[in-house]
Amino acid sequence: MALMELRDVSMTFEIGGGLFAPKRYVQAVVHANLLIDEGDILALVGESGCGKTTLGRIITGLQKPTSGEVLFRGKNIWKISREEFRQYRLGVQIVHQDSFAALNPVRTIFHTLSAPMLRHGIAKNRQEAWEKAADLLRTMGLTPPEVFLDEKYPHQLSGGQRQRVVLARAVSVQPRLIVADEPVSMVDVSLRLALLDLMAKLNRELNIAFVYITHDLATARYFAQKGKIAVMYLGQIVETGPLGKVLNRPRHPYLQALLTAVPVPDPELTRKHFELPLRTMDMPDPTSPPPGCRFHTRCPYYEPICTTEVPVLKSIGNGHKVACHLEHKIPEWQPLDAEV
Amino acid sequence: MTERQKKLVAVVLGITFLIGLFARISLSSDLAAIDARLEEIRRVGHSSEEIALLQEEYSEKGNVVSLITLGLIVSGLALLYFMNAGLANRVGFALLTVALVAFITYTLIRIMPGDPIQQLATELVRERGLSYEDAVNMAYTLLDYDPEESFLEGFADYMAGVLRFEFGYSWVYHVSVNKIIARALPWTLLVLSISLMLSFAIGILLGMAIAWKRRTALDPIITFYAAFTGATPDYVTALVLLIVFAVNLRWFPLSGGYDPTLDIGFNWPFIASVLYHAFLPILAYTFENTAAWALAMKGSAVSTLGEDYVMAARARGLRDRRIMVSYVGRNALLPMITGLAIALGSMLGGSTLIENIYNYPGIGRFNAEALVRRDLGMMQGLFLFQAMAVIFANLMADLLYTRLDPRIKLED
Amino acid sequence: MTTTAKAVRRHGWRRWLQRNIVEPFLIIYRNRRAFIGFLILLFFVLITIFGPMVVPLELRTDYANRFAPISLDHLLGTDYQGRDTFQLLVHGSRETLGIAFLAGIFTTLIAVVVGMTAGLFGGWVDRILMVLTNAVLTVPYLPVQLLLGATFTLRDPISLALVLSIWAWGSLARAVRSQVLSMKEREFIEAARVLGLSTTHIIFSEMMPNIMPFIAINFLTIMRNAITASVALMFLGLVPLDPTNWGMMLNDATSRSGAVQISVFNRNALIYVAAPMGAIVLFQLGAVFLAHGLDEVLDPRLRGE
Numbered sequence A: 001m002a003l004m005e006l007r008d009v010s011m012t013f014e015i016g017g018g019l020f021a022p023k024r025y026v027q028a029v030v031h032a033n034l035l036i037d038e039g040d041i042l043a044l045v046g047e048s049g050c051g052k053t054t055l056g057r058i059i060t061g062l063q064k065p066t067s068g069e070v071l072f073r074g075k076n077i078w079k080i081s082r083e084e085f086r087q088y089r090l091g092v093q094i095v096h097q098d099s100f101a102a103l104n105p106v107r108t109i110f111h112t113l114s115a116p117m118l119r120h121g122i123a124k125n126r127q128e129a130w131e132k133a134a135d136l137l138r139t140m141g142l143t144p145p146e147v148f149l150d151e152k153y154p155h156q157l158s159g160g161q162r163q164r165v166v167l168a169r170a171v172s173v174q175p176r177l178i179v180a181d182e183p184v185s186m187v188d189v190s191l192r193l194a195l196l197d198l199m200a201k202l203n204r205e206l207n208i209a210f211v212y213i214t215h216d217l218a219t220a221r222y223f224a225q226k227g228k229i230a231v232m233y234l235g236q237i238v239e240t241g242p243l244g245k246v247l248n249r250p251r252h253p254y255l256q257a258l259l260t261a262v263p264v265p266d267p268e269l270t271r272k273h274f275e276l277p278l279r280t281m282d283m284p285d286p287t288s289p290p291p292g293c294r295f296h297t298r299c300p301y302y303e304p305i306c307t308t309e310v311p312v313l314k315s316i317g318n319g320h321k322v323a324c325h326l327e328h329k330i331p332e333w334q335p336l337d338a339e340v
Numbered sequence B: 001m002t003e004r005q006k007k008l009v010a011v012v013l014g015i016t017f018l019i020g021l022f023a024r025i026s027l028s029s030d031l032a033a034i035d036a037r038l039e040e041i042r043r044v045g046h047s048s049e050e051i052a053l054l055q056e057e058y059s060e061k062g063n064v065v066s067l068i069t070l071g072l073i074v075s076g077l078a079l080l081y082f083m084n085a086g087l088a089n090r091v092g093f094a095l096l097t098v099a100l101v102a103f104i105t106y107t108l109i110r111i112m113p114g115d116p117i118q119q120l121a122t123e124l125v126r127e128r129g130l131s132y133e134d135a136v137n138m139a140y141t142l143l144d145y146d147p148e149e150s151f152l153e154g155f156a157d158y159m160a161g162v163l164r165f166e167f168g169y170s171w172v173y174h175v176s177v178n179k180i181i182a183r184a185l186p187w188t189l190l191v192l193s194i195s196l197m198l199s200f201a202i203g204i205l206l207g208m209a210i211a212w213k214r215r216t217a218l219d220p221i222i223t224f225y226a227a228f229t230g231a232t233p234d235y236v237t238a239l240v241l242l243i244v245f246a247v248n249l250r251w252f253p254l255s256g257g258y259d260p261t262l263d264i265g266f267n268w269p270f271i272a273s274v275l276y277h278a279f280l281p282i283l284a285y286t287f288e289n290t291a292a293w294a295l296a297m298k299g300s301a302v303s304t305l306g307e308d309y310v311m312a313a314r315a316r317g318l319r320d321r322r323i324m325v326s327y328v329g330r331n332a333l334l335p336m337i338t339g340l341a342i343a344l345g346s347m348l349g350g351s352t353l354i355e356n357i358y359n360y361p362g363i364g365r366f367n368a369e370a371l372v373r374r375d376l377g378m379m380q381g382l383f384l385f386q387a388m389a390v391i392f393a394n395l396m397a398d399l400l401y402t403r404l405d406p407r408i409k410l411e412d
Numbered sequence C: 001m002t003t004t005a006k007a008v009r010r011h012g013w014r015r016w017l018q019r020n021i022v023e024p025f026l027i028i029y030r031n032r033r034a035f036i037g038f039l040i041l042l043f044f045v046l047i048t049i050f051g052p053m054v055v056p057l058e059l060r061t062d063y064a065n066r067f068a069p070i071s072l073d074h075l076l077g078t079d080y081q082g083r084d085t086f087q088l089l090v091h092g093s094r095e096t097l098g099i100a101f102l103a104g105i106f107t108t109l110i111a112v113v114v115g116m117t118a119g120l121f122g123g124w125v126d127r128i129l130m131v132l133t134n135a136v137l138t139v140p141y142l143p144v145q146l147l148l149g150a151t152f153t154l155r156d157p158i159s160l161a162l163v164l165s166i167w168a169w170g171s172l173a174r175a176v177r178s179q180v181l182s183m184k185e186r187e188f189i190e191a192a193r194v195l196g197l198s199t200t201h202i203i204f205s206e207m208m209p210n211i212m213p214f215i216a217i218n219f220l221t222i223m224r225n226a227i228t229a230s231v232a233l234m235f236l237g238l239v240p241l242d243p244t245n246w247g248m249m250l251n252d253a254t255s256r257s258g259a260v261q262i263s264v265f266n267r268n269a270l271i272y273v274a275a276p277m278g279a280i281v282l283f284q285l286g287a288v289f290l291a292h293g294l295d296e297v298l299d300p301r302l303r304g305e
């Protein structure tokens, strides 16, 4: 049984709608299906506004989807008993992008770490909480832990240290899955890899599954090497599968475009770019998405069918799935280091 | 609803409104005639039957007028809603607030400890030499008070009165509170409007000055001045001014609104006397309120100074004075408008004590008298009137502000 | 694990003291205005608590000695009955400031409950509460308090404090609501929810500490308004409380005793009239200074280094 499963989940937000202004709807997530097993790593990528955060919040139970089922260990989290929900609640944690906003500014680090442990009986008293918190901080590489527990407030820590505290807090309730929503995008570039390594270590040693949300394919590639990837466009998952396979042989025109935009870190890899011109750089208005394939306004390969029929995810083998009518016609994407 | 249907409804509403208005106007002159007769009998009357009869007639016709007024309000509001929903929202809210305040005053009448009937009856026995029994009957009729009435029935009656803008009956003066308001309001308006304009104008200028030229001696002085007036209740200021300038120095009169030996009318000695008598109250209000305006204006102007268009104007090398007047001044002034209503409210609130201190013949002094002599009718009538005035002022300020500020739309 | 045990203990009361007493004091100390206000209020607090123990109160009438000048015997002269004005002020401070303090507590309680409920529940609850709050804000409170004061016969400080609170909570309630609304969206509250912390914990342990300084500043303003209103009620003679109460003193000084008129012939009478006014204004000034200073310190634009 999968740890976490989303079945045909959609989320539609109402916006505006005064007395006379017509209501408008944003389809932030459309018919999404996801499967996350124990210890999995899933990278969720896509441009800003495509619904990554919303999907993450649905997984965490912070948002109830307008339709579809969210299953934790096979049970719909919106229909289970209080006790089961409590288990799910602790089992799935979240790490926000902005570590400063994620920590209560007027509470000490110790308070922040100890409150959930005391509440859930993971620590029986303050002293035990102190010891457990110290262990957690050590695991997170914040040593010596006393320095951080000793009446320290969030603003007295650096961004990287704060994000480690946030991770420690999430880990403190012994979760099975952590949804990390752009956890490193606000951290200094030089510290990003270390944080990703730390998350990978938690995944390895504690077998915690991760949903890693990002718009940055490079970190996704780094962190989810052995995991899966799901690419979103305007609320829809357009391509998914094992990360290595998908990124080596991207089939959806959108992912191909994204990969082309990846800056090349290694100066020796200078090469002729395989240009994949988009028809326009503008994202369509999310309140009135294009009919048919949502990508057709920008897709260089589109054909009439794309404007009428909605493509669904189809398997092309090895767990690799793509939602594109013309998948068979789309040319192979040239890898970055290809000689031309 | 289609556009056509909307238009149709609007036209029907408009016609209803006009008919109602006409009916209301013609009926209210009838009502006024009965009221005049009632007034006469009430003041000297010894039999309560006569009064009761007239009152019966009055309340019958009055209820019709109230119903029409209610209809006018509802259809007017609906009409407004078709034209501008945001506007209707605000007007509706103001009306709701009035209703809430009326409910509170009515509840106070009902749950008030002590017996107003008893109180008035005793007074009538003393004043008019009625037998106690007659006096009690008279008291019931005068107060239009039916002990059998349920809370809601009573409230409906009360609201009917409110809808006719009738603020009740003073049992100290034995006249309707409306009469008292008519007599007292001009005095209060005179003092409040002059004080409001003076303190606003001076405060705005001071505020602009300290916003433009920081680090002058003026800034800390104004800040302290604001703290000081903020700390001093306005009645303390009024008292100090009275003791210094009226009692001890004798520069200004101790009480009254004018010199009663003069002819009342539009002649110079009378106007001079009115201003002379109003001087200290105006000084008290102005002294109390100026600093707050200055600080508010400073804050508003400073944030305006940081705006792009001001920066751009400076970069273009426009003269300081020009920038200050045509860019900063106008834009910084806008947010002050809502402050006007709030200031008016707090000044009106303070008038009870200040006009009492100067024995100035305005609303506040009558209110103080009502409070001190426990004249519940006058007290509640004047309270309702003051509340309505402030609610109205707030509504006006709100609408004016939204009209003037292009960034704010009424719809929200 | 003796070191951690010691560490836990070490972080007991001394840390608490540091955090809750020493640091706030230093914040106040560093801001000149706040510090002056603090000293003034401290002075009044000391007088309120210890004054009546140190200064005796003699309420004997001594007409031979009325309107005495300032002297060592009578620090602020005497009143129209020959009573020592300073003694009256010191003994009246308890009731005057006590009522204001109580009114401050009541008002703050109402405001916090209303604001929190509106902010947390949202929807219809919020809408109804906000209509009520707006009504309370539109109609100025002094007339309401005067009306209530004259309608009910108030003889004890607690009912007076209640009357003073009933229409005074509007602005704080609205401010608390908007703070709660903005905090509700903040990620640390969301995190607390995901961590399965109870709503009570979230309200009292996560939200409250964030709005506490803000409430404290507002408390000072509310208390000031309560003094203004209570003195106004007594000034009109609507609430007969203890004659040492500053409002009652002011009422005595300006009406019953004729001291204002007498001041024309006997300047000493002015001291008696000015004494309660001076005490009121000085206290209020202290509160204004402290509140403004704290406002400056806690201004979000200046905070967070």
Ligand SMILES: Nc1ncnc2c1ncn2[C@@H]1O[C@H](COP(=O)(O)OP(=O)(O)OP(=O)(O)O)[C@@H](O)[C@H]1O
Pocket (backbone or CB within 6 Å): A013, A014, A015, A026, A027, A028, A046, A047, A048, A049, A050, A051, A052, A053, A054, A055, A215, A286
């Ligand atoms: N509570 C909400 N109410 C209305 N619309 C919302 C809400 N939350 C998200 N949206 C809309 O849903 C869409 C998806 O938003 P979401 O935050 O999930 O995107 P994202 O992929 O996380 O973007 P980013 O990379 O900028 O974080 C956006 O168009 C957004 O405006």
Ligand code: SF4
Pocket (backbone or CB within 6 Å): A252, A253, A254, A293, A294, A295, A296, A297, A299, A300, A301, A302, A303, A306, A311, A323, A324, A325, A326, A327
């Ligand atoms: S379905 Fe058509 S428009 Fe959409 S990605 Fe495939 S080719 Fe492009």
Ligand SMILES: [Mg+2]
Pocket (backbone or CB within 6 Å): A052, A053, A054, A181
């Ligand atoms: Mg996001």
